[in-house]
């Protein structure tokens with residue numbers, strides 16, 4: 680994504696997705712995509728802990744499989760997990776069946792009702808599939824902390840410029856982001872706190888799962904849906 684805030688057109692493609700939480704509340708939702716990985720994810724966790732903040736980690740399940748220690752750390756410290764597919768797949772370059780299979784495989788490891796599509800895009804069929812089984816959580820502000828063209832101060836400036844009530848803010852616990860994150864994350868948290876923002880996670884969504892989960896045979900229904 681080349682833009683910090685998603686345009687109305689993109690939002691309109693996925694009407695059931697969540698882009699921003701309550702705009703009447705001075706609350707921020709920090710999210711971290713593409714982990715977990717050694718060194719970076721533990722550093723993010725320590726940083727969050729030092730401020731007493733919980734966040735949501737949209738994991739690439741293949742990373743979670745390769746780094747079970749880091750996966751366990753995220754869980755143990757009380758953060759929420761989101762499904763970001765198993766292989767960080769590009770939705771528009773594959774059909775619904777392999778896409779659904781990749782999402783289901785990630786689900787078998789992560790067990791979360793929250794989903795965020797890699798690269799922010801899904802085909803209409805993929806969207807229709809995912810929304811039946813997950814709460815789709817997009818973002819109100821993507822910091823582009825992975826960009827080689829940005830440095831830490833630039834990432835921090837984006838947070839200061841675009842954060843607003845109910846913003847879902849996206850960082851990446853990845854090697855590409857590490858240097859910028861080490862600069863920008865603690866400063867962003869301090870600035871947001873000084874502006875009076877409280878930090879929240881999607882607990883209400885997690886406790887109100889999509890219908891197919893409430894039926895108690897989620898894995899089964901995912902397989903069935905993928906085979907259709």
Ligand SMILES: [Zn+2]
Nearest residue numbers: 712713797798
């Ligand atoms: Zn991603």
